[in-house]
Amino acid sequence: MDAKKLYEYRKRGKTLTDETFLSALCYAVATNEVNASMGVICATPTAGSCGVLPGVMLAIQERLGFSDEVVINHLFTAGAFGFVIANNASISGAAGGCQAEVGSASAMAAAAITEMAGGTPRQAAHAMAIALKNMLGLSCDPVAGLVEVPCVKRNAAGASNALTAAEMALAGVESRIPWDEVISAMYQIGISMPSAIKETSMGGLAATETGLKWKKKIMEY
Secondary structure, three states: OHHHHHHHHHHHOOOOOOHHHHHHHHHHHHHHHHHHOOOOOOOOOOHHHOOHHHHHHHHHHHHHOOOHHHHHHHHHHHHHHHHHHHHHOOOOHHHHOHHHOHHHHHHHHHHHHHHHOOOOHHHHHHHHHHHHHOOOOOOEOOHHHOOOOOHHHHHHHHHHHHHHHHHHHHOOOOOOOOHHHHHHHHHHHHHHOOHHHEOOOOOHHHHOHHHHHHHHHHHHO
């Protein structure tokens, strides 16, 4: 499994980034690999994006030494932002592409860890907006229709994006486009996307030569 590879790589200590960053990637991938193997996960906000939020929050918990209760309290922050996104845009890959799944998860995680680190509600909202902006237009194109490729690695990308957005917000960087308008833009982009890149596996990576070969092999099996 790729999560184990990341774990072993982190343990060797010869990495390009710090332990917190690698931990977030490792935990995000591990969670989504459990989902892909039909394990029990919490859809935050969806099964395909389930690794981002726990991956990032557990890594920050270790970094800052917070109790489980603190983490749970800040899950309410993540949930509140997710609620706003879901009710004003979408968290469904079939409706809005992967921007609505991993993008939303990344935005929720960015807001939560910004608040965990002592950021203000305004900074948390800017972190959400920055993270979501970074993933606008992301297609949902699972190979063979399975939530594995490229979904698992996109959870790692979403985790890294959340950390980036939170660091920027805590530094005082603000989104030039207000957060409510960012959510609206994501919704409009989702509407504009062709169905081939909205979970149908008819376009994007799923339609590549290798993607089609994997589909044939899996279906024959």
